[in-house]
Amino acid sequence: MNATLDQSQPDRRPLVILLILFVGLWAVTIATWIFDEAGYSAGMPMPIFALHLLAPLLVGLIVGWRRLSLWSGAKAGAIAGALFGAANIAVQLLWGGVLSLLGRISPDQPFTFVESIFEVLEFLILFAVVGLALGGIGGLLGAAIGGRRRGEK
Numbered sequence: 001m002n003a004t005l006d007q008s009q010p011d012r013r014p015l016v017i018l019l020i021l022f023v024g025l026w027a028v029t030i031a032t033w034i035f036d037e038a039g040y041s042a043g044m045p046m047p048i049f050a051l052h053l054l055a056p057l058l059v060g061l062i063v064g065w066r067r068l069s070l071w072s073g074a075k076a077g078a079i080a081g082a083l084f085g086a087a088n089i090a091v092q093l094l095w096g097g098v099l100s101l102l103g104r105i106s107p108d109q110p111f112t113f114v115e116s117i118f119e120v121l122e123f124l125i126l127f128a129v130v131g132l133a134l135g136g137i138g139g140l141l142g143a144a145i146g147g148r149r150r151g152e153k
Contacts, residue, residue, distance in 0.1 A: 014062050021062075022084070025055060026091055040106040041099045052088050056081030056131035060138020065146040073143020074136045081135015085127030093120065 029052070034042040044052075060077025067073035099105055111119065 011066065014066070017062055018059060018080070018084070021055065021058065022087065025051060026095075030095065035104065036106075038106070039104065041104045053127070053130050054134065055088075056084050056135040057138040059084045059131075060135035060140075061142040061145075062138075063135075064139030064142025067139070067143040067146065070140055070143045070147075073146075074140040077139015077142060078132050078136035081131035081133070081138065082128045083131070084135065085129075085131025086124060089120065089124045089127050092123070 029044055029048050032045050032048055034045060036042045056077075060073075060081050063080040064073030064077040067076055096105075
């Protein structure tokens with residue numbers, strides 16, 4: 001019995017595009033990171049921070065593009081945007097760890113350990129909520145534009 005089954009593989013292009021977007025965004029972030037005169041970390045430039053906050057709009061657009069309905073595009077975009085925002089915070093924590101290991105965090109930095117945990121949680125909520133909202137809008141737009149390109153009404 002030599003029957004072949006038609007097993008359609010899921011399209012991995014959106015995932016690859018999202019991965020390239022994420023890695024590219026972080027490459028730019030690290031390349032433009034600000035250090036003070038003493039060589040200690042002073043944070044990311046404000047335009048790069050804005051890019052991190054706005055990136056879920058593009059993420060939602062990419063994810064929603066191939067969705068068949070506006071609602072499914074919005075849902076997929078919202079989920080992808082929130083995950084993208086949470087992933088940004090995870091990499092931010094890793095980058096902070098690298099800076100710490102390299103001795104680039106000032107010993108007289110103003111935050112205690114507990115305050116640092118609260119700051120991470122605040123940014124996680126900010127990036128996840130903004131990612132959810134902008135990803136949903138992007139997914140809705142992606143589904144609408146993708147549907148028009150396919151000739152759907």
